[in-house]
Every structure is written in C-alpha cells, then in structure tokens.
Amino acid sequence: MKRKKLPMRDGVGIIILNKKNHVFVAKRKDNPIDKWQMPQGGVNSGESYLSAMKRELLEETSIKSIEILKEINGFFEYxxxxxxxxIIWKGKFRGQRQKWFITKFTGDENEINLSTKHPEFIEWKWILPDELPNVIVNFKKKLYLDLLKNLKKFID
Incomplete structure (x- = not known):
C-alpha cells in the first residue's frame, strides 16, 4: 500500500507540568538513544479524547494525580x-493526528512508575519547556515547536 493512502492514527498527547512548570519527558524503550518524548498514544474506537488521555497517561507512567489545565484547540499531526x-502500528498508519492536553501533576513523584503492564519508557525526567524541541526525534520536532507556542501562551 502506498504511504499517502495510509490513514493517520487518531491519538492524544499529554503535557505534564510540575510545580515549577517543568515538563515531564521519558525515554522510549524501543529507541533508547538520547531522545525523549511526552506521553502520547492512540484513541480506541468509541473512546473520548479525555478518556484516552487519562488511560494513556496511566498505562505509560502510572500517573493519576493530575489537574487538567487546558485542552489545546485543534489537532497536531506528525x-x-x-x-x-x-513497522510502527503494524503498517496501518502513516502518522498520528493528536489532541493535546496541558495538565499539572498534583501527586508525589513516587506515583510515577514506568514499570507498567506494557512498559514503553525506561527513564523519565523534568525539563524546561524550551528544551522540548531539542530532545524529541526529528520527525516530531515541528509538532513540539507548535505545542511549545501553545504552552508558552499558557504559562508565561
């Protein structure tokens, strides 16, 4: 099947801020080079974006303690x-079309546990928002730059 005929996967992404407005990023298990990303994932059939966001966050990080600060208008694609x-998604999709949320982590850092049922990450850290475009894989850089513009309007 030709690339352009493949659909985009419907997804969500989560910007998690701590009390200092630093951003949560994690290193993928399947790409352990020095690249990091924010939690994200697919939306199941019949699932709302909000439900998908909470489920993905729990599945990837064990985080439950968040306050939703903003659902960013529109969609972001890569x-x-x-x-x-x-290779990725068994060849069914050419990329993702995502709804992103800005959240505040309200729990204790002991809550963050990457050893989940189906672990995707091997390490995590908090970084300054301006570092986001520098830590992500190249094919998601534009998406992260667009997210950063939305985040800066929100936290400045």
Whole structure:
C-alpha cells in the first residue's frame, strides 16, 4: 500500500507540568538513544479524547494525580519517516493526528512508575519547556515547536 493512502492514527498527547512548570519527558524503550518524548498514544474506537488521555497517561507512567489545565484547540499531526512506515502500528498508519492536553501533576513523584503492564519508557525526567524541541526525534520536532507556542501562551 502506498504511504499517502495510509490513514493517520487518531491519538492524544499529554503535557505534564510540575510545580515549577517543568515538563515531564521519558525515554522510549524501543529507541533508547538520547531522545525523549511526552506521553502520547492512540484513541480506541468509541473512546473520548479525555478518556484516552487519562488511560494513556496511566498505562505509560502510572500517573493519576493530575489537574487538567487546558485542552489545546485543534489537532497536531506528525508523519512517520519512510523507514518507520510499515513497522510502527503494524503498517496501518502513516502518522498520528493528536489532541493535546496541558495538565499539572498534583501527586508525589513516587506515583510515577514506568514499570507498567506494557512498559514503553525506561527513564523519565523534568525539563524546561524550551528544551522540548531539542530532545524529541526529528520527525516530531515541528509538532513540539507548535505545542511549545501553545504552552508558552499558557504559562508565561
């Protein structure tokens, strides 16, 4: 199947801020080079974006203690590079179209546990928002720059 005929996967993403407005990022298990990302994932059939966001956050980080600060207007997209199309998501999608949420982590850091049922991450940390575009894989850089604009309007 040709790349452009593949649909975009419906997804969600979560910006998690701590008390200092630093952003949660984690290192993927399947790509343990020095690249980090914010939690994100797919939306199941019949699931709302809000429900998907809470489920993905719990599945990937064990985090439950959040306050939702904003659902960012519109959608954000990224396309997989050619070498990953056909590998990621069993070749069913060419990228993701995501609804993003800005949240505040209200729990204790002991709550954060990457050893979940199906672990996706091996390490996590808090970073300054301006560092986001520098830590992400290249094919998601534009998406992270767009998210950063939305985040800066919100936290400045």
């Amino acid at each position: 396309e997989l590079p050619d070498n990953l199309v056909g």
